[in-house]
Amino acid sequence: AQTVTQSQPEMSVQEAETVTLSCTYDTSENNYYLFWYKQPPSRQMILVIRQEAYKQQNATENRFSVNFQKAAKSFSLKISDSQLGDTAMYFCASSGYALNFGKGTSLLVTP
Amino acid sequence: DTAVSQTPKYLVTQMGNDKSIKCEQNLGHDTMYWYKQDSKKFLKIMFSYNNKELIINETVPNRFSPKSPDKAHLNLHINSLELGDSAVYFCASSTGLAGGPGDEQFFGPGTRLTVL
Numbered sequence: 001a002q003t004v005t006q007s008q009p010e011m012s013v014q015e016a017e018t019v020t021l022s023c024t025y026d027t028s029e030n031n032y033y034l035f036w037y038k039q040p041p042s043r044q045m046i047l048v049i050r051q052e053a054y055k056q057q058n059a060t061e062n063r064f065s066v067n068f069q070k071a072a073k074s075f076s077l078k079i080s081d082s083q084l085g086d087t088a089m090y091f092c093a094s095s096g097y098a099l100n101f102g103k104g105t106s107l108l109v110t111p
Numbered sequence: 112d113t114a115v116s117q118t119p120k121y122l123v124t125q126m127g128n129d130k131s132i133k134c135e136q137n138l139g140h141d142t143m144y145w146y147k148q149d150s151k152k153f154l155k156i157m158f159s160y161n162n163k164e165l166i167i168n169e170t171v172p173n174r175f176s177p178k179s180p181d182k183a184h185l186n187l188h189i190n191s192l193e194l195g196d197s198a199v200y201f202c203a204s205s206t207g208l209a210g211g212p213g214d215e216q217f218f219g220p221g222t223r224l225t226v227l
Contacts, residue, residue, distance in 0.1 A: 043220065091154065098146075101154040
C-alpha cells in the first residue's frame with residue numbers, strides 16, 4: 001500500500017516570501033511519480049509540479065520547485081515569491097494505479 | 112473546449128434517493144477515474160476505468176456503480192443515498208494506466224453532493 005503524509009495542516013506566508021510545504025511518502029513501487037496539486041477555493045484541482053522518481057534532478061516550474069530526497073522518501077514543495085493567488089489547499093500525491101493523496105496543507109498568502 | 116466536464120456541479124437530494132453524476136472528457140484519454148473528497152478535504156480513489164474496462168474498485172459500497180458507455184464517458188450512479196455520501200466527487204482522466212510514464216491526471220470541476 002502507498003501512503004502519503006503531509007504533516008502541516010495549515011501554513012501562512014507573506015506575499016513575496018518563500019514557503020516550503022512538506023511531504024513524505026511510502027511506496028514499494030520501483031517506477032513511480034510524485035505530484036503536487038493545488039486546489040484553490042474554486043475547487044478545481046490543478047497540477048503544480050511532477051517529479052519522476054528515477055530522475056535525480058529536482059523538478060522546477062517557474063516559482064515552484066521540489067526537493068526530492070528519494071532515500072528519505074521526502075518530496076517537499078518550495079514556493080518562491082509567494083503571490084496572493086497561491087492561496088489554496090496543496091496536495092502531495094504519489095502514483096500507483098491511481099493517485100494516492102496526502103491530507104493536504106492549507107496555505108494562506110497574506111499581503 | 113472544457114477538457115473534463117461533470118454534470119451537475121451541485122446536487123442536493125434526500126436520503127434514499129438514487130442519483131447520477133455524468134463525466135465526459137474530450138482529451139482522447141484511455142483512463143478515467145472517480146475520486147471522493149470528504150468534508151475534511153481528503154481525496155480518495157473510488158474507481159478507475161481503462162478503455163471501458165474496470166481497473167480499480169476500491170472499498171466502495173455497492174450502492175455506487177460506475178458505468179462507462181465509451182472511453183470518453185464515465186458516469187457514477189448512486190443508489191439509496193445516505194447522509195455519509197455527502198462529499199465532492201471528482202472525475203479525472205489520464206492518457207494510460209495510472210502510474211505509467213507521463214501519467215498526469217486532468218480533473219473535472221467536481222460535483223458537490225449534499226444528502227439531506
